[in-house]
Amino acid sequence: MVWTSLKPVEQEVLDSLLQSFSAGYPQYEFRQLFYPNEEARINFIISTLAGKGPDLIHGASDNVGPFTDLNLIQPLESHLDSLFLAGFLQKPFPANTWLKGHLYQIADRIGNHLCLVYNKDIIKEPPETMNELIELAKTLQGKTSGGKTIRYMLAWNYTEPYFAVPFIGGYGGWIVDDQLNPTLNTPATVKAARLIYDLAHTYGVTPRECDYEIANALFKDGLSVMIINGPWSWGTYLANGMNIGIARIPMIDETHLWPTPVVSPLGYSVNANLSGKKLEIVLELLKYLTSAGAQLAYTRVSGSIPSQKEAHRSPLVTDSELLRHAIDQMSIGKPMPVVTKMRWMWDAMRPGFQGVFSGELTPEEAAAFMQKKAVSLIEENL
């Protein structure tokens, strides 16, 4: 059993991969089960603690921190030969996830990062800076394109901290220091929150109320020119016949720095309850699902960036304009820390950011709140 949070088009790829792998093991059944990210994480913890759970879980590398703290996944370095592991990318970030000297996740794609996605039927070139974006909005918003009136220049799920933190990097800050301690009460966080607030409330460039679904719908309906979204979404846009382009999130004019999306590989971890013959087969399946061929099957339908060097050199990647720009955006991203305390960081940031956008907190108050809450949650839970 493999648990995933893959999109429907990718689930079809996984189904066909499992089917083709099962030909070599007719006495076994290979199935996948979909859960949204959060539910996959929670259900995996609960079921594996109870001695069950799926054999493989697919997800972002930040799962590795809590899963290893709870001994839910097993180290893989002794089960996989060095030749196989050498086939994975090391730059700009290591594809596979090691923690405390052990290998816990084998990636089948890298990046999983936010990019600027724009509708090429409305604009040929995306804005390079935030000021350009604001100026462009003045000329485009209210105009008709493809029979639809453009309502917003940009829509994205800015109330979710994962989607807001690139701008902290754009103002020269980051959410953690080198020791992975929270650094949220900084001028960079304040300025980032203020910019996002102003984009909605001062410039009217983004909707005043926007979650993931609204942003996606606005972009797909042609009511928003651009969206900030990750590789998981591109396949749907392409399947809908949209003419999209990928670019870096526009530069912050004040600092001349690019916003820095969080970069994390996605891959498979093996349930700690597995052993014996079943473990052997699951490891074979793991190798198969992370092979260059399997990775390119996903790239073909969803534009995911492969983690194998061999797949990375494929024309499917090198000749793709979308992927070239996505890789360019990834090169200036920040790697996602895989420690458990990141969990508390996100949980502390969410109410803080939302407080700014709902008008309950000033950016200064929000930054102080987020830092205090992050520190208190970490202290309480460690």
Next chain:
Amino acid sequence: MYDNRLAYLYTMPAVLVMALFIVYPFIYNVVISFSNMNLSHFRNWDYVGFKNYLLVIFSDDFWYYLFKTILWTVLNLVAHVGIGVFLALLLHEDIKGKTFFRTLLILPWAVPQYITALTWRGMFNSEYGSINLLLGHFFGIQVPWLSTEWGAFTACLITNIWLGFPFMMIIALGGLQSIPANLYEAADIDGASRFQKFRNITLPLLKPVMVPAITLGVIWTFNNFNVIWLVSNGGEPSDKTHILVSWVYEAGLNYFRMGYAAAFSMIIFIILLMFSWRFIRHTRATESVY
């Protein structure tokens, strides 16, 4: 005991199921409420005494969510009972299409709660939702329902009122039908007004039916996790749209603060136990009126 062994045998399956699914989890919850069980200490937890209880009692979160929960419960119950009894009184009259209206008014109750909640969430969507489209069309206003604290609370409230009034309506209708008609005839002979009949006959005789329903309604609404969670998308914005139970869920199953969440849930249990006991005693709901 020996003479009643067959009766004990019959009740045994129910006792076993209760022990397995209610008593054991309850005791386990009490135990972990005194522990530091969390994401970092899931298997190797230690006893921490009353630390979690003190953390709950002295946190602003608890008092804030308690206030929100009481407000949520009172507003819902007033609306549920008010609308329910009003509609029951209408349906109790000889009106045309009575069966049709009765079926129609039960529909919100018949639809699964999560479907209704998600449908209302869609309707409150600021860009595409039908409510804002109608408000914009007729009044030229757009309400940020789901992105502000009280907007989201109001959205949850409206959804739960929609879901809850049919239950009270059915209970009240049953109560009305059981009131002997000769009491109203006697009142007519005495020259009682419509209001006097309602106040002196209908209300007192509805009480034994409505009080247990209201008690149940309070407990259900106080613990109504689904509507709050689904309409506000897990307490958004800023974790301000929680009631006590949704916060316990977030603390326990999202933040994995198991010890804290267990202590929190014990406090909720004590609040509800005290309320139910006092309410039933005060209203003497279990006493016969005839």
